[in-house]
Amino acid sequence: MLEISNVSKNFGGLLALSEIDLIIRPGELVSIIGPNGSGKSTLFNVVTGIYRSSSGAIRFNGKDITHMKPYQVTRQGIGRTFQQTAIFSRASVLDNVIIGQRLHTRTAVWGAIFNTRSTRREEAQTREKARQILSFVDLEDKDSQIAGNLTQEVQKRLSIAIALATEPKLLLLDEPTGGVNIREIDGLIELVEKVRKSGISICLIEHKMRMVMSISDRVIALCYGKKIAEGTPKEVASHEQVVKAYLGECYAAPGK
Amino acid sequence: MKTIEKLSSSPWMAWLVLLLIALIVPMAMGGYLITIITIVCIYAIVCIGLNLLFGYTGLLSVGHSAFLGIGAYAFGLIAIKFGLGFWPSFCASIIISGIAGFLIGIPALRLRGHYFVLVTLAFAVIINIVIMAWIELTGGAGGLAGAPRPDPIPLPWGDVIRFHSPLSMYYFILFFLVIIFAVSYRLINSLVGKTFIAIRDDENLTQSLGINTMSNKLVSFTISAIIAGIAGALFASYNTVISPDSAGFMKGMEVVAYIIIGGAGTLAGPLVGPLVMIAIPEMLQIVPEIRGLLFGIILVLFIIFLPRGVAGEVSLLISRIKSQSKHT
């Protein structure tokens, strides 16, 4: 589904990503782990087009998306959330999810000004669909609240809801439990599983090993921008270099 | 308390009352007052357009005087030099303003933040210089004379509406103000408007949702240019003389000031701003020499202490009162 081939990213002198190869198959849940600064978020940014890769290619469902702009990548079917919770804090929860559906709506200036039937129909549809998505993530009771006033956990759920509204086939989640207190993590793990069961492939960046171990099909470990291990959660957890990386030492992966 | 709740729960009532006031009261006004409120209406039109761009899409343009000028001069040139009547010239000037907005927007909108603002200023100054220097076309500092008033409108019972008197021009311009207000109201409340607001609040997030922010910004910019162009053409018809002052770049900054003081990102803001900043100094007979200084002081106080402007702070106050009365 998603093929990342030999992708590197150079920032001036800093090699943030080095010859990354990664494949995500439909229906999989793949986790990416690694110490801070190992290039995990950078990888997401390169895939979604926020950064331009210095070399290599990225294909999604057969299409070359290496040089696509962020909005074009999303239209191909890749959704994402951000490490620093990105929501529209001044808007209501419902409006947040409505905007997430915008790329699938066709209302333009003319229709908006003259309040045509198709415009009204679309507005009703997006409202209805937004409520459905909110009930999927368990936030339907908060639909009229202002997003910025909510707790971190609710905001994380909301950001997932917004990403879901874009109807992705692959969802990139960047630390969906970041800043969330321990009691709430299980709830989020359930939500991610629920998303996966609904047919969306997931690529997850996470630090919380409990989450990674319990739901991942495959785990990939990065260190200083290089892939140092790949396999099932058990394999990677006991991998010598992964342990060393988390303790502070990093070596180049000997082959794959 | 009860009246506030009544008014805010059906804003239609408030707007209707306002419209009735705007229609009826001027009939009792003298020529001088009518002139003032007519100018207020023209600036309110510009402000509605700029509010769409700045208040709702988050793009600060200090150079919108360029489109005022383009609208006015396009209207005047086509009417005077090509001899076309009011309506063909008016429509042509609207189209030309739109094209200008589109063409200027394409390079300008590739930039963000400070750079975008400075480029809008640069374009405004460029247009101002061209207007002043291309004397064969624009008459330079002297301007153009002879812009037409609207054609007389025949009524079903044989009578005719003529647009010679200040009051008739006031109603003509008020008509456009109401239409443009309605258009902006519809846009803001639609998915298009929600997209603009999303771009204003977090452009990167909006892009990540598959929305082509560049084309949305261009639409917002072009619409605001068209609206400013309409105001320019109306001003030209009203004055019948087109002068470069209307396109001076300080005008562009004044319009921004009106929006800030009125309340950026609100529906009432672009109406309140010009009303407060134009009508009140006139009525208090404030000497022109002091006006610049006073203007600056008022603007500074607003931007530090009341950045949401009159309409913004009032609506915040109303929602606070409402949520308090819910608790009691």
Added chain:
Amino acid sequence: MPPISINDTGDRVFVVAELGQYLVNGISQGCLYCLLASGLTLMLGILGVPNFAHGSLYMLGAYIAFYVVMLLNVSYLMSILLAAVILAVLGLVIYRFLFYPMRDAPHANLFVAAIALLMILEGAALLWFGGETKWLILPYSNDIITFGGMSLGVQRLIIILATLMVMLGLELFIKKTAVGAALEATAQNREGAMLCGIKVTQIAAMAFAIGTALAGVAGALIAPAVMILPSMGLGPLLVAFSAVIVGGLGSIPGAVLGAFILALVESLTSGYISATYSLVFVFVAMILMLLIRPRGLFGKEL
């Protein structure tokens, strides 16, 4: 007129003198833009403040020179120093009461605040000094030096020399003093500077004051050579901003280079194409730079 013309004997003659005149004009004008742009880039780079009122500060410098020399019989040299000092103090006041309280506001609000400041300063000048043109006449005001077919007013020469000294002084201050080093550090990395114990707020205030002082000096330097009016600062302001963009935000060498490049663009297009449209060419150059290389010549990667 093109730089190449045909003289009486039918030979092509490269009219060096004319080209040279435009270059000389450009350089002396460039000095003023250089002073303005340096201050502007400090304010924009360190403080994130796009100081639209910079031209008004320049205008105040000119008025101070005028009043101090004409009414108080102070020497011209003294007036330049006074302009610098008064504008520096004014800069501190403006920073403390306007831009410091707004440090967390969205950048659009800072723009509006600067515009308001411009209105206040021009309005005040109009009120207190009156709108009639003032002329600062000095004993040597009409003296001109000629060399090789080019002429240069004595005042213009003073401008060039003074700018040289001021910029040299600024460079020494930044590179050789501890405070200057702190200034540079804050400009490059604000958080890093804070972590090092640098009092960023005080540095920011100083940067602002240096910027306003530079504007005051520029105004005092130009005062004997131009009409003194409340609106005299608007044109130079626009060119100075363009110079900052061309050179790159926050970079003083960039501002200097940008200032001279644009001054030459202005001077050469004024001479060879059209004086009225010369400012348009300056802006077109600025717009082109923004489209091709938005960070400017020496700016940081955006």
